[in-house]
Each structure stands twice: as C-alpha cells, then as structure tokens.
Amino acid sequence: MRFQAYLIFLVLWLLLVYFPLVHMVWGGGLLADWGVLDFAGGIVVHCSAGFAALAAVMFVGRRRVQEAGPHSIPLVALGTGLLWFGWYGFNAGSELQVDAVTSLASSIPIWRPRLLPLAG
Secondary structure (H helix, E strand, C coil), X not given: CXXXXXXXXXXXXXXXXXXXXXXXHHCCCHHHHCCCCCHHHHHHHHHHHHHHHHHHHHHHCCCCCCCCCCCCHHHHHHHHHHHHHXXXXXXXXXXXXXXXXXXXXXXXXHHHHHHHXXXX
16 A cells, blocks of 8 residues: 555544544534543544444455464454453553542443343
8 A cells, every 4th residue: 555545634633533533522513412421532442443443354354365274362362351441451551540440430330241141
C-alpha cells in the first residue's frame, strides 16, 4: 500500500468515524446524554480501533500461508491474565478517586459476563 493511500484513509477515518464517536461520548453528544460512562477511553478508543481492525481483516481476507505448529499455551494464558488484571486497575484508576463510580468501573467487567446468562 502506498503512503498516500494510507494518509487518505487516516483522514477519512478520523473525520467519518473517530471524531463523531468522540463527540457522542465525550463532547456532550447523544451517548453522553444517555448517561454512558467511558472508563479509560474504552468506547471511543478501543471500540473504534476494534471495528477498524475488523474491517481491515475482512478486507485483507484469509492467510495464504498457514502456520504449522501450536503456540505456547501457557504464555498465552499468562499474557491474558496480565492484561485482564491490568485492565481492571486501569479502568478503576482512570476515575482518579474512590467512590461508587469507581466500584462500577471495576465490577462491571467482572460480573456482567457471568450474570447475562442468568437473565434468560
């Protein structure tokens, strides 16, 4: 890919996706009016980057050369655990004080996946 094409994509992504999402969450827009709380930029930064990665994967397609052999499962588990532990501290610490909102930021990622199946 040429650098000029990358710059064009970058400018279009910023104008059409990132800036509107920033305004909706942080700038008093639609999602802010609904009471959405964005801990540590999880909605704006991570969701927009995740959807960009999904679009890129769908555009690029499958690998042409398949890797043979497994990866290190213990190292994958260790890295996942470290990221998971750090994410809770990062979310709760982004509030810069300890109150009910901090407990909400640190407890929702833990309990929501476990409670959703109970909802029916």
